[in-house]
Amino acid sequence: MNEVMKALLERRSCKKYKADPVPQELIEQVIEAGLYAASGMGKQSPIVVAVTDKKLRDRLSEVNAEIRGNAGQDMFYGAPAVLVVLADKSVPTAVYDGSVAIENMLLAAHSLGLGSCWIHRAKQTFELDEFKALLKDLGVEGEYEGVGNCILGWAAEPAKPAAPRREGRVYWVK
Numbered sequence: 001m002n003e004v005m006k007a008l009l010e011r012r013s014c015k016k017y018k019a020d021p022v023p024q025e026l027i028e029q030v031i032e033a034g035l036y037a038a039s040g041m042g043k044q045s046p047i048v049v050a051v052t053d054k055k056l057r058d059r060l061s062e063v064n065a066e067i068r069g070n071a072g073q074d075m076f077y078g079a080p081a082v083l084v085v086l087a088d089k090s091v092p093t094a095v096y097d098g099s100v101a102i103e104n105m106l107l108a109a110h111s112l113g114l115g116s117c118w119i120h121r122a123k124q125t126f127e128l129d130e131f132k133a134l135l136k137d138l139g140v141e142g143e144y145e146g147v148g149n150c151i152l153g154w155a156a157e158p159a160k161p162a163a164p165r166r167e168g169r170v171y172w173v174k
């Protein structure tokens with residue numbers, strides 16, 4: 001099996017992390033993989049807010065937990081880095097573009113030996129004034145929709161095997 005196929009089949013979501021930080025150069029490689037994802041009409045609509053600042057990382061988790069109705073829980077499983085992917089609302093394929101960017105990042109993380117997981121509710125998070133203000137402070141112009149949070153870190157436990165694939169999901173027409 002080639003390396004890409006192997007990564008595609010072996011990547012798993014990590015739901016327990018060590019507190020150790022992720023070196024900046026690894027985070028940059030993961031981001032680059034996201035930026036190279038396919039996008040509708042090649043518009044490259046997604047942007048990434050890369051968060052390693054503990055205060056903001058914790059606040060994102062806190063708000064995510066409130067949205068989910070899990071107040072007090074760390075929704076990022078201890079992961080020290082969060083890559084929030086948002087996409088330009090004026091682009092019709094924005095959410096699709098952001099989704100494939102996140103998948104690229106999850107796979108890149110796996111290939112680099114990092115744990116990762118998609119954490120939902122970026123949409124609701126970035127509808128809040130507090131986070132709209134953050135984007136403004138970062139110099140983001142225009143309207144952006146949160147697509148997902150890609151959490152990154154060092155796995156604190158071995159990955160569980162993949163669930164068996166549900167059958168009957170492929171319809172061949174030959």
Ligand SMILES: Cc1cc2nc3c(=O)[nH]c(=O)nc-3n(C[C@H](O)[C@H](O)[C@H](O)COP(=O)(O)O)c2cc1C
Nearest residue numbers: 011012013014015075117118119120121148162163
């Ligand atoms: C759109 C999407 C949203 C997800 N949201 C969450 C989430 O909020 N919290 C979480 O723990 N995992 C989340 N996941 C990860 C899934 O739980 C995980 O992909 C699924 O259990 C299958 O496991 P695997 O990724 O190891 O194959 C999400 C995955 C996707 C694709």
